Amino acid sequence: MTRRTPWGANIARAVSGDPYVDLPEGTETGESCSQALVIAGLDWGVDLKEVSIAGGPKIDRYFAVVRESDDYALGVVGRAYTPIQNTDLAMFTDSLSEEAAVTTSAVGSLDDGRRVFAVVDFGDYRPPGTGGEEVVDLSMVVHTRHDGGGALTAGLFPMRLSCANGMRHTIAAKARNVKIRHTMRADVRLDEARRALGIADKAITDMTKTVERLIETPFTDAKFAKLMEQLLPVKGDELPASTVTRRTNTRDAMFALWSEAPNLDTIRGTGYAAVNAVAEWEQWVRPVRGKRSREDHHMMALTGFGTSLAERAQAVVLS
Numbered sequence: 001m002t003r004r005t006p007w008g009a010n011i012a013r014a015v016s017g018d019p020y021v022d023l024p025e026g027t028e029t030g031e032s033c034s035q036a037l038v039i040a041g042l043d044w045g046v047d048l049k050e051v052s053i054a055g056g057p058k059i060d061r062y063f064a065v066v067r068e069s070d071d072y073a074l075g076v077v078g079r080a081y082t083p084i085q086n087t088d089l090a091m092f093t094d095s096l097s098e099e100a101a102v103t104t105s106a107v108g109s110l111d112d113g114r115r116v117f118a119v120v121d122f123g124d125y126r127p128p129g130t131g132g133e134e135v136v137d138l139s140m141v142v143h144t145r146h147d148g149g150g151a152l153t154a155g156l157f158p159m160r161l162s163c164a165n166g167m168r169h170t171i172a173a174k175a176r177n178v179k180i181r182h183t184m185r186a187d188v189r190l191d192e193a194r195r196a197l198g199i200a201d202k203a204i205t206d207m208t209k210t211v212e213r214l215i216e217t218p219f220t221d222a223k224f225a226k227l228m229e230q231l232l233p234v235k236g237d238e239l240p241a242s243t244v245t246r247r248t249n250t251r252d253a254m255f256a257l258w259s260e261a262p263n264l265d266t267i268r269g270t271g272y273a274a275v276n277a278v279a280e281w282e283q284w285v286r287p288v289r290g291k292r293s294r295e296d297h298h299m300m301a302l303t304g305f306g307t308s309l310a311e312r313a314q315a316v317v318l319s
Contacts, residue, residue, distance in 0.1 A: 033093035033104040033118050037086055040107050042116055044069040046083045046146050051076060065146050067113060073100035074114050075147030082153045083184055086116050092152065092180055093118045093142050095193040105139070110296055117143035122156070122200065127211050133266045135161045136211070140200055141178075152180040153167070154196040162264045163263040165279040169311035170210040175203040213318060219272030224274055230316050231309060254281045257297050271317040279310035 010259035030036040037043045046221060048063040064073045093104055099122075106119040122138035136161045144152045153264040158167040168176055180192050232247040234241075258264070260276040274304045288294045 017064075017178065026114060032090075032097070033107060034087070034090040036104060036107045036118075037090045042107060042109055042113075044113075045085050046074065048077070048081070048083065050193060058317070059145070067146075072112070074112070075145075075149070077148035081148055082182065085219065086144070087145045088182060089118060089142055089152060092154075092192065093120060095186075095189045095194065096120055096140070096142075096154075099190060099193045100197050102140070103200060112146075114147045114149075115143055115145050117141055122204075124161070124162055125204070125208060125211075127208070127215055127272075129212075129215050130266055136167065136207075137161050138194070138204060144238055152182060153177050154180060154199075156200045156207075158204075158207050160263075160276060163261075163276070163280055163284075165276055165283055167207065167211075167279070169208040169275070169279070169314050170214075171203045172206045175199055188261050196305070207225055210314070214272035214275060214314070215267065215270050218319060219269060219271045219274045219317070221259070224277070227274060227278075228315055229314060231313060233258065250286075253285060254278055257281055257285070274317055275310055275314045278313040279308075282309045 028038050028039055045068045046065050047068055049066050050058045051062050051064050052058045061079050062076055063079065063081070065075045065077055065081075066073050090107075096102055097104065099134060101122050103123055104118050105121040107117065108119075109116045118141070120140040120142065122140060125136045125138055126132050127134050127136070139157050139159065140154055141157050142152070142154045144150075155168075156171065156175075158164065158170065160167060178196050180196065181188065228251040232251050234244045234247050234251075254277055257273060257280050258268075261277065261280060263280075264273045267276070286296065
């Protein structure tokens with residue numbers, strides 16, 4: 001299987017050695033997120049500038065978020081918007097390292113710099129009953145947006161190492177993300193870091209309980225076929241023929257993963273394998289539209305919200 005880079009195609013520099021990032025020999029790396037930001041060339045700032053119509057009158061109450069290094073406009077925002085700089089993200093991420101035994105493993109950017117992120121290594125988790133062969137990487141992603149779409153946010157991102165499937169669906173919605181209060185005061189940053197670490201602890205607890213329930217749930221071919229019927233129904237006179245064809249093809253592809261994917265060999269026959277077959281298709285097989293790469297779509301989904309097909313599958317399996 002081709003090695004996957006779940007943190008996006010525009011991954012910058014690993015700091016402590018992210019297992020999914022192959023760095024060329026002699027590549028310079030930093031010991032902190034702040035250092036990595038400089039090495040990666042992501043230490044640029046943003047500023048707000050007035051917006052005008054084709055060089056004419058300005059548009060009242062709106063500003064462009066402009067990257068200072070090249071005057072590139074990243075988004076348009078209202079006058080109440082307060083920019084969060086990449087250095088703010090790095091200082092907060094370094095506060096996590098000060099407060100707990102975690103290290104920044106990578107920094108990167110997406111969508112021409114509209115999103116900047118850091119990956120923080122929390123170690124791994126090996127579910128019981130799998131002989132130690134099943135490994136879930138535990139990382140926190142800290143990210144900010146320069147297009148007005150969100151605040152500085154941190155959230156745990158568990159990932160199944162054998163296939164790089166993201167497993168945020170195993171975490172209760174309220175424990176997936178925490179918005180970080182923007183401040184330059186070091187003491188407040190540490191308080192926010194402690195709060196984020198508390199959310200991460202809750203997320204890890206939720207994830208381990210859910211994964212263990214899924215592993216303990218027996219699942220057969222017949223059950224998987226029924227799961228497909230619930231997720232992607234094809235019966236009904238109101239469905240157009242194109243929808244029936246698309247859903248049938250998707251169901252066939254998911255069943256093939258459920259039956260044959262080598263990365264499911266050690267867990268096949270469980271609800272955990274069923275959900276991962278759905279996640280595999282959703283994250284790595286489903287056709288990608290537009291100019292973004294599959295890896296970028298993966299990371300964009302990670303830093304966004306919404307109910308995924310894998311989340312729906314998990315709810316059915318555990319019902």
